[in-house]
Amino acid sequence: MATLFNKLSSCESVLLYSNLEDMRFQKFSRYFNGGYNLTFYNALSGIVDVKNKNYTNFILTRNTNISNILENEDQTLKSESLLTNLNFSDNFLTFQKADARILALSGIYNQSEYYGNYNFTTNGDTLSTNFVITLKSDNVCNIYQYFDYAKYYLTRNANNELNFYTQNLGLTAYDFKYIYSRPNKAIFLFQTLSGIPHFIKKTGNFLTLSPSTSANKASVYVNPIYLSKDIYSDFDINPNTSYVEYGDDNNIPKNGILKDLENNYLLHRENDSTDIIVLKNQLSQYNTFTSGNTLLSSQELKFFVDGMRNYTSICNDINTEKDETLALNYVFYNKPYEIIPGLNRFTAPDNMSPFNRININDTKFVESGAFGYPTPEYADKVFRFDDSVSYDDGQTYLCTWLSGSPLGGDKVWVDRYYYPDLIEKSLALAGDNTFNLTYDDVVEKLVAGNTSIKDSLSSFTVFDKKSDMLFVPNGKYTYERIKAEDTINENNLVVVTPCQSLATTGNNINYFKQLNDAGKFTVKFYFDGNEQNWKFRSKRNNTNGGLIIEKIGGNLVFTMDLYNPGFVETITFSETVKYKPSQRNFICFSIDTVVGQLYFFLNNQIVGYYTFDKYQFYGKQMIFGDFVLDDVDFFTQKTLSKIGLTSEYTSENLAFITPILDGESVIDPLTVTLPCGMRNSTDTVEYLQSVCNNQAYKSNFVNIFIKNIDLVDSDMEGLRTRITSEIVDRSPLTTEINNLTIP
Amino acid sequence: MNTKLLSLSSTNTSQTTILSTVGLVDYTLLSISLSGVTERLLPTHLSINWGDGKTDFFENDILQIGNIVSNIFSSILIDTYSHEYFPSSVSTSQTLTATFSLYYVNSDISTFTLPLSITNYDYTTSVGDVQLVNTNYLQNDRKIHQLVTDEGGYLVELLT
Numbered sequence: 067m068a069t070l071f072n073k074l075s076s077c078e079s080v081l082l083y084s085n086l087e088d089m090r091f092q093k094f095s096r097y098f099n100g101g102y103n104l105t106f107y108n109a110l111s112g113i114v115d116v117k118n119k120n121y122t123n124f125i126l127t128r129n130t131n132i133s134n135i136l137e138n139e140d141q142t143l144k145s146e147s148l149l150t151n152l153n154f155s156d157n158f159l160t161f162q163k164a165d166a167r168i169l170a171l172s173g174i175y176n177q178s179e180y181y182g183n184y185n186f187t188t189n190g191d192t193l194s195t196n197f198v199i200t201l202k203s204d205n206v207c208n209i210y211q212y213f214d215y216a217k218y219y220l221t222r223n224a225n226n227e228l229n230f231y232t233q234n235l236g237l238t239a240y241d242f243k244y245i246y247s248r249p250n251k252a253i254f255l256f257q258t259l260s261g262i263p264h265f266i267k268k269t270g271n272f273l274t275l276s277p278s279t280s281a282n283k284a285s286v287y288v289n290p291i292y293l294s295k296d297i298y299s300d301f302d303i304n305p306n307t308s309y310v311e312y313g314d315d316n317n318i319p320k321n322g323i324l325k326d327l328e329n330n331y332l333l334h335r336e337n338d339s340t341d342i343i344v345l346k347n348q349l350s351q352y353n354t355f356t357s358g359n360t361l362l363s364s365q366e367l368k369f370f371v372d373g374m375r376n377y378t379s380i381c382n383d384i385n386t387e388k389d390e391t392l393a394l395n396y397v398f399y400n401k402p403y404e405i406i407p408g409l410n411r412f413t414a415p416d417n418m419s420p421f422n423r424i425n426i427n428d429t430k431f432v433e434s435g436a437f438g439y440p441t442p443e444y445a446d447k448v449f450r451f452d453d454s455v456s457y458d459d460g461q462t463y464l465c466t467w468l469s470g471s472p473l474g475g476d477k478v479w480v481d482r483y484y485y486p487d488l489i490e491k492s493l494a495l496a497g498d499n500t501f502n503l504t505y506d507d508v509v510e511k512l513v514a515g516n517t518s519i520k521d522s523l524s525s526f527t528v529f530d531k532k533s534d535m536l537f538v539p540n541g542k543y544t545y546e547r548i549k550a551e552d553t554i555n556e557n558n559l560v561v562v563t564p565c566q567s568l569a570t571t572g573n574n575i576n577y578f579k580q581l582n583d584a585g586k587f588t589v590k591f592y593f594d595g596n597e598q599n600w601k602f603r604s605k606r607n608n609t610n611g612g613l614i615i616e617k618i619g620g621n622l623v624f625t626m627d628l629y630n631p632g633f634v635e636t637i638t639f640s641e642t643v644k645y646k647p648s649q650r651n652f653i654c655f656s657i658d659t660v661v662g663q664l665y666f667f668l669n670n671q672i673v674g675y676y677t678f679d680k681y682q683f684y685g686k687q688m689i690f691g692d693f694v695l696d697d698v699d700f701f702t703q704k705t706l707s708k709i710g711l712t713s714e715y716t717s718e719n720l721a722f723i724t725p726i727l728d729g730e731s732v733i734d735p736l737t738v739t740l741p742c743g744m745r746n747s748t749d750t751v752e753y754l755q756s757v758c759n760n761q762a763y764k765s766n767f768v769n770i771f772i773k774n775i776d777l778v779d780s781d782m783e784g785l786r787t788r789i790t791s792e793i794v795d796r797s798p799l800t801t802e803i804n805n806l807t808i809p
Numbered sequence: 810m811n812t813k814l815l816s817l818s819s820t821n822t823s824q825t826t827i828l829s830t831v832g833l834v835d836y837t838l839l840s841i842s843l844s845g846v847t848e849r850l851l852p853t854h855l856s857i858n859w860g861d862g863k864t865d866f867f868e869n870d871i872l873q874i875g876n877i878v879s880n881i882f883s884s885i886l887i888d889t890y891s892h893e894y895f896p897s898s899v900s901t902s903q904t905l906t907a908t909f910s911l912y913y914v915n916s917d918i919s920t921f922t923l924p925l926s927i928t929n930y931d932y933t934t935s936v937g938d939v940q941l942v943n944t945n946y947l948q949n950d951r952k953i954h955q956l957v958t959d960e961g962g963y964l965v966e967l968l969t
Binding site: 076077078079080094096104105106107110111112113116118123125204205243244245246247248249250252254256258261262263265278279280283284286287290794795 | 836848849850851852853854868869870871872873882895896897912913914915916929930935936942943945948949953954955957961962963964965966967968969
């Protein structure tokens with residue numbers, strides 16, 4: 067056993083090597099008196115915790131960007147040449163071959179092929195408007211056009227005029243100094259005449275050289291030459307964590323990325339190599355992404371996913387070789403609740419630090435995905451169990467609900483009140499909101515402070531106000547979220563009955579008259595995105611009017627012909643869209659001639675919305691026969707399912723949620739959070755321990771079997787001796803060789 | 810980390826300026842401002858050799874109208890340039906020379922030469938106390954000692 071005392075100069079810094087070839091840890095070294103040096107790794111600055119097991123180290127880093135730990139590999143490359151047009155305020159420089167006749171008039175009779183010319187056009191997308199800019203060192207460039215196997219350079223001639231010439235002519239002034247503005251992709255070109263720099267600008271239809279001096283430098287920047295391409299290219303391989311949102315069209319919206327999120331990292335060192343694990347600082351306690359960090363507040367910030375966790379220590383090390391789970395302790399400040407479709411009951415945290423209580427409009431429920439609707443019937447609703455509230459003027463609190471459109475736009479939590487002696491509770495749920503989304507506190511004060519307005523509120527059977535609902539510690543709440551069973555509600559507006567005569571008598575003949583009498587109707591159904599073509603339409607007589615929805619190949623063609631007998635004319639509204647192949651698709655069409663509007667709806671969005679003159683079609687026929695599919699009765703075919711037909715106009719919002727109410731699609735569960743002070747939880751990392759010992763036995767006592775070896779006995783004995791003597795130096799310190807067997 | 814800010818200035822476009830030596834102490838962020846440099850002619854670009862093997866190149870941009878300050882049009886005269894200098898790993902002090910070359914449209918070059926002397930903190934100042942948090946025993950009586958520094962909270966590993 068060697069002595070524990072060593073000279074400091076005998077120490078070597080241990081280096082941190084990534085097990086990935088292209089990944090290098092940022093570091094710097096210091097050399098100290100005494101002949102020793104220390105290597106400092108940024109990754110090991112401010113570390114949170116370290117745990118060791120034989121040859122394995124686990125290091126929990128501070129919460130930081132990974133670009134602060136790893137060497138930055140971002141690169142910007144400069145082009146050596148680029149093909150671009152030259153845009154002088156929407157006038158594009160255009161190359162022309164010189165006219166030999168005009169050259170002759172100037173006394174040039176020979177070598178006319180060495181001369182080019184130029185003009186300006188407004189179209190910069192032609193061959194003659196594209197020039198090659200060759201970029202040299204020290205911001206020097208030249209510009210040429212390749213024409214008829216020759217390069218014509220933009221050159222200053224003996225008269226200090228600019229034009230295009232080949233280099234055969236012996237002119238030399240074809241290099242320009244340039245200033246380049248990358249954000250604008252603009253270039254400024256300079257040549258020095260008599261010691262004074264001149265810049266190129268467009269004067270009339272000519273390129274001229276103007277002096278650039280201290281006095282007139284402002285005139286330079288108003289004459290940029292815009293390029294169609296950037297001289298530089300960025301290679302951004304910044305590995306920092308980002309949160310990305312995809313839109314309905316599978317593209318990433320411009321505001322759909324939150325970049326450069328900070329994480330804790332777990333470094334796992336094994337012998338000489340280190341791997342790095344990005345920990346889950348953006349996930350809730352339920353391991354879900356939710357924009358629910360109530361403690362983050364910013365007008366610019368779209369997402370509130372950052373800082374959901376902060377890792378504080380390695381809770382327990384891998385204490386036996388059978389145990390391959392490493393536990394990490396983290397703290398969180400937002401307690402998550404999973405809200406599934408239907409009724410959910412939950413209790414608020416017993417401590418909501420840093421708040422004593424929080425208004426529902428100050429939570430991040432909306433950002434997390436709460437579902438809004440114009441009436442509380444289908445909107446997300448929150449009820450608080452509270453017996454202590456009493457009202458003295460007849461109104462009764464019904465619920466707190468999220469007012470807004472499911473199709474987008476602003477949403478606000480409002481409280482609904484109703485008068486039990488004037489309206490039933492179920493009807494109060496379905497009623498339109500009294501206050502629209504522009505409601506704000508100013509209006510609330512105005513109503514409260516004006517007796518006449520306040521009294522007039524009693525004329526409403528229901529009314530809403532911006533929510534006063536508070537989440538308080540240990541409060542009990544019910545959160546109701548839309549689900550399919552809601553269709554049981556008798557006040558449901560969803561189109562489930564074909565029409566009144568069909569519903570009452572079962573007779574599905576000539577119901578189109580009833581729809582025409584109403585002046586509005588809605589039809590909806592589902593179909594499979596298979597290869598079958600079909601044509602759904604209202605039957606027609608000789609009159610060219612009615613609805614046609616045709617499935618042809620991968621397209622759906624919507625057509626609504628409104629026939630006006632007064633003018634003997636037909637107005638056509640048409641839209642062609644692509645449906646989802648191999649999936650179930652939802653179609654809804656609704657028209658209201660009383661108001662003058664119609665729309666085509668496919669799956670989850672309006673694909674065509676039109677308005678028309680309501681006076682022109684009010685009281686006139688919209689369709690001229692019952693609906694058929696490929697000339698078969700609409701209600702007896704099997705291709706379309708869950709058919710709905712009603713003599714009512716259906717709002718776009720209701721069309722949007724119809725597949726949910728029909729049970730054809732399910733609204734996603736929601737994870738909301740409430741502030742909860744500082745709480746602890748444990749995250750686990752499954753790790754395959756391949757270093758310590760034999761994986762089969764996971765013991766430090768191992769047996770070695772050598773099989774399929776063809777050696778004479780004397781050599782076999784030599785092998786045994788060799789292995790026995792050398793295995794000690796090559797195996798981990800704690801490993802004990804139990805037995806060595808050579809059959 | 811220490812910080813140091815220097816301003817450069819000139820009166821003509823082909824000036825060669827040798828500045829007096831600037832002393833930096835240990836790990837330092839040096840920032841350079843060129844707001845005093847002449848814009849009698851427009852500069853095209855700026856080339857910086859920081860003296861420690863790192864170079865930078867900046868294009869001028871005169872179209873950032875929002876940046877026009879005190880009749881300065883050139884972005885490279887408005888921006889500030891920063892560089893981190895690390896202490897030497899082989900000596901207690903070192904001398905470097907940073908060079909700033911400003912190129913103008915008439916091919917003039919203004920050069921600023923900045924000698925730098927970087928002195929290392931001594932061990933106690935730069936690291937503070939260290940605590941031994943762990944030792945790994947390897948074969949052949951070799952050991953890895955893990956120490957945590959007071960300053961910066963670095964985990965430093967030494968092999969003996």
